Amino acid sequence: MIALLIRDLKLALRAGGGFGLGLAFFLIVTVLVPFAVGPETGLLARIAPGILWLGALLACLLSLDRIFALDWEDGTLDLMATAPLPMEAIVTLKALAHWLTTGLPLVLAAPLFGLLMSLPGEGYLWLVLSLAIGTPALSVLGTFGAALTVGLKRGGLLLSLLVLPLYVPTLIFGAEVARRGAQGLAVEAPLLLLAGITCGSIALLPFASAAVLRVNLR
Amino acid sequence: MIALLIRDLKLALRAGGGFGLGLAFFLIVTVLVPFAVGPETGLLARIAPGILWLGALLACLLSLDRIFALDWEDGTLDLMATAPLPMEAIVTLKALAHWLTTGLPLVLAAPLFGLLMSLPGEGYLWLVLSLAIGTPALSVLGTFGAALTVGLKRGGLLLSLLVLPLYVPTLIFGAEVARRGAQGLAVEAPLLLLAGITCGSIALLPFASAAVLRVNLR
Amino acid sequence: MMPELGKYAGAVLSAYGASLGLIVVLVAASLWRARRVKAQLAAVEARRTEGAPQ
Amino acid sequence: MSLTIKDLAIARGGIPVLRGLSFSLAAGEALILRGPNGIGKTTLLRTIAGLQPPLAGEISADRELIAYAAHADGIKATLSVEENLRFWAAIYGTGDITPALEGFDLTKLTDRPAGGLSAGQKRRLGLARLMVTGRPIWVLDEPTVSLDVASVALFAQAVQRHLAGGGMALIATHIDLGLDAQVLDVTPFKARAPLRGEDDFDEAFL
């Protein structure tokens, strides 16, 4: 089991990818927003929590198709399905590896990007906390989407289309926590809901993903 | 020559991709922004032109790795390099096919999405015009990035990292045209600059892309 | 000996600290890698001269 | 321990390709499947490996006993030969990879990234994986593609050792492997379009 996780992390690092690049994408989205909407600090500060969440979500999204596509193309997935690992474990480990290489670095780097977007001082804690709680859900949901589209050649965009609606609740509550935090309002309610979504996804979705993957390998 | 273009368009359509999905991604980004930043119309209207440009750019970006990756993996690119087509033509046609399947639909659909983002009435014309002039540059630049990363397994995120700084001038001028247009200001200067960038890229970059692709096939 | 930095002491000191820190890290990393690669290369060259047919 | 196939019917892409297939393999035996391109050998092997359900019939062996090797090798280009093998050894919970490396003459290549191997070297690595699965039933789809004569002999030896240790092998191939094993030509079992009036499936749209 742990071998699969280690291999995935190794591959993420070797492919010149993993950590660095997810972050780079996040950074670049954050950088592009001011170019697009203009440089006024007040405006930026208002949209900062939302845009940062959106950026994290897109950075996650972009790396989703890595989860299974490579293993599918070179036949590893077929071989893995005949190996003595339950499909549920495979799926969970894949999601975990994705979170470790994408979600975690985003959480750690978010304060820096908050700076670029002139996030108000009170917002940092809640931004980081909401990302830390929310990104695991993004990885698990994304794994489900990736499992759904694995057979389809270059299903990248289809994958986005399928996954984004699933991401909406997480995004809403996550961005709400960050926004309220930045304005100094109470954050308990959305935070609890966010945590609920994450726990629920982690508990249930691996079964769905495993089932879907089995069908796709047929 | 035309055969390659037709084939690429056919593949884009058949792969369940192309037109539909680029649009869908654009739509979803536009839809997610209000969730992320909150629903106030005034705020949305102010950031609308910029966000629409950003959405178009990201939609473009996401489909870049399709340009060469599939042809590389199944060996078509090697065979094409030995066929009686100059590499420059291949690269240009690929960029054109990418624009036809991604940029053009975005241009056509932009007014609709403007509606979703409460874009002010004067803004529509300029938004569409700026996208029509700017997106070809995005496709050509993206083709260059795709050619750079073609040998690298799943260079998707590296590709984003390389291409996004190249996109900055186009984004700035494009979003500036759309924003000034929406506010009823003069747009000639950024529009001319945008057109200049597009023409320059189209004229010069195919040579760089072809050179890079040849190196990558070695 | 320390000059009077006034109310901006924090800013000035942290700027110097961060910059010099970064430079030191860069220099250390460069030196470390230089040493390592030099040693590795020496090992490989030694193996080569040993094993090479005369 | 044995592998018994009884009256198997299989389909690919929803279309039946083979039917009425029965055979059995005892410990220490190998069976070579032959048949022209497109007859359905790959589909059959995938079904036996448990990757797709059969249309009808029975497969006696437990999926947990089968090691499957497909047209594609599942090799990671950025990992070294050794890392690739170790990964599979860890997944199957077996320990030592040296016999596999030696069996397929890979010892000189251990540190090379698998992406830089030639076609035949990659294939050897793919076959070496079988030895680290520790499973008794090998189900192999054209294992000797791209292999040179010496490597084919290596492969034949590996199979023979496996059989001598009580293993089994089911191999689809077009060329001669130099193994003394039974040969089964699957051509006669080709699924024919059902005759008129003969509706042997529950659902009327087949």
Place this chain on the structure above:
Amino acid sequence: MSLTIKDLAIARGGIPVLRGLSFSLAAGEALILRGPNGIGKTTLLRTIAGLQPPLAGEISADRELIAYAAHADGIKATLSVEENLRFWAAIYGTGDITPALEGFDLTKLTDRPAGGLSAGQKRRLGLARLMVTGRPIWVLDEPTVSLDVASVALFAQAVQRHLAGGGMALIATHIDLGLDAQVLDVTPFKARAPLRGEDDFDEAFL
């Protein structure tokens, strides 16, 4: 028209693999390259096809005369067999694809999406592409992988027809194709590590 290789040295991944290779082919001749896995046949063929520059030596033929077929076939899974072939015919500016379809027994499969073909059927499609290039020099890398016996015979016929029409063929393979052609074993040309003090490249680290 002929293909002459003079004193060729080639490298892969920056490392010399073969050197001092010379041979020549006249119209109507075929040459079969043999050699163990990893000796550098693929690299040699890619160099001759113009995909990578040689380290040293000369290749007389114009790239424009060469049709190359690699390990991978360049087949698009979502296009039909016919569309795949037509595309290449259009690229090479040749018209009719029927001889190619007939030559490789693909007429029954024309409308099938290529992704649904079996391994051998795909390979036949890949080889049929050669016939629509209209180019005289075929450079083929293990063309008969996955082919059954009948298809290998089809392929041999196609090559013979091509030679009879004044074409040439350079084929790397491990198995017997039933062609009467000269055979060249490339093993003796393997590049060796240079001796001490012998630094045969300009830059000291090569």
Place this chain on the structure above:
Amino acid sequence: MASIWEYANPRKFIRTTDVVLPWVTAAAVLCLVVGLVWGFFFTPEDYRQGSTVKIIYLHVPSALMAINGWLMMLAASLIWIVRRHHVSALAARAAAPVGATMTVIALITGAIWGQPMWGTWWAWDPRLTSFLILFLFYLGYMALWAAIENDDTAADLTSVLCLVGSVFALLSRYAVNFWNQGLHQGATLSMDKKENIADIFWYPLLVCMAGFILLFLALVLLRTRTEIRARRMRALLARERLG
């Protein structure tokens, strides 16, 4: 007459730098110590900026080297493309992390300076923004080098990227200026700029700039030597495998 291209031979390069490097290093250390000590301890406060003006001794030289680093990479890339001297490709590779570090230093010192002066860590001022973009170019360039295995391929690809990137970095500079007229000082730094900046700040600044230039040079030489050795090692290992 000896041609300058002789130094494109790795052996010659290593032999020459064996001699040159210690001197450059010593000069760099000397200039840096003198300049920074002078600037930090022996200059008065600015009447407007207070003691923060001392940041200039790090900020301006690093900003200078960030840009010059990229220019050097561009020159080296061009030499590689035209004359295919391996040393110049490796020098470009060696310079990238140094230039990137300089960019980061300029960004960080600027950000720290911005807090007291403008009341914000970061503003989307054109100068700052174009530095951020430059940093992204550095990142992409280094990532591309790291992602490709074959040295020659990597050299080719990165040098084309450097060329195209330079054009677009320049374009971005103009675009950013167009988009936002910012807070940052104009360029006070050219021949006749003594009017803008008092001599008392100016001389130590000159020494610091010399120090940064020399430091950059020393680091690039050192790293180029490392890259040459690493390259030779890879070649030898590969040969060993040939047997």
